[in-house]
Amino acid sequence: MVVWRKGPKKPARPYVAPPEVELPPVSHAVEDGLLIAKSWASLEVKNWIVVRALRDGADYDPEATAAAVRAELDRMAAEQEGYAERVGEERQAAFQKRGNAKHQHDYRAGDLSALSRRRSVYAGLADALVDARNDDEFVAELAETARERAWEDIARALEANLDRVAAEPVVDESYRRARAQRLRWLRDIDLARLIEDHVADEKAARKAERSDKKSEKQRDKKSGPNPDAGASVNADPAGADPVDESAGKPVDRQAGRGAAR
CATH class of the missing domain: 1.20.5 (Single alpha-helices involved in coiled-coils or other helix-helix interfaces)
Structure with missing residues (x-):
């Protein structure tokens, strides 16, 4: 019977805490959020220009476009302010909670620092959007970007429409006569x-x-006939006496020759 014995336990390695990750400053997060908001506002205004041109047949109006840009920036600033207020309420509710969280939105006292940072980012982004809304140069640049993107979409739609119209024949009286x-x-x-x-x-x-x-025929001719084809099964290539198939005995060649004489 084999008995397995446990060897000596290896000493456990001492625990080494991972290095702490230094979070970027709030100002960097606000700058990144402003870039994302600028791209989103350009997309929204571009869609507004396209719908206004194709559906309403309206020409491009710089003043109306600038007003649309400011309205979109105001909307996003109000949205960020609402996020900041909601996070502030969640921080107050989490102040008295202890223990482990039950789900990802169940904030506890250990999340106060993260919630404070999140509220600062939302509030800072809201202020940055308000400043951008009051900056005429920022608004003009965003409106021009939206106009260029809108013209690309409109030009693509016009080219597709022209290709379709050019492919369709014009049915008139001369077209019918030439049928x-x-x-x-x-x-x-x-x-x-x-x-x-x-x-x-x-x-x-x-x-x-x-x-x-x-x-195929030429290949068959080059290969020649089969040497074994047509040979008698009773023929002896060494010159042996043939066999009389009816009697099952060999035939005497000498006797045959004397009888012939």
Whole structure:
């Protein structure tokens, strides 16, 4: 019976805490949020320009576009202020809570620092959006970016529409009168060409088939007849006496020769 014995326990390695990650300052997070908000505002204003041009047939108006940019910035600033207020309320509710969280939105006292930072980012981004809304140069740059993106979409739609219109024939009286001539061209030119191509393909296929058969016959001739074909099963290549199949005995060649004399 084999008895397994446990060896000596290896000494446990001392626990080494991971290095602390230094969070970037709140100002960096606000700058990143402002860049994202700028891109989103440009997209919203671009859609507004496209809808206004294609649906309403309105020309581009710089003042109306600048007003649309400011309205979008105001909307996003109010949204960030609402987020800051909500996080502040959640921080107050989490101040008296202890223990482990039950889900990701169950904030406890250990989350106060993260909630404070989050509230500062929301509030800072709201202030930055308000400042951008009052900056005429920022608004003009964002409006120009939205106009260029809108023109790219409109130009793409116009090109597709022109291609579709150019592909459709204009049906008028002369088009109807020329219908008989077009049908004759279809019969005498297009269909005749298709028939010629089909006949040429069939001839090429038959020629290839005959060539294959001819090559196969030539290979059979070069290989020659089978030397064992047609040989008698009772013939002896060494000159032995043949066997009389009816009697099952060998035939005497000398006796046969004397009888012939």
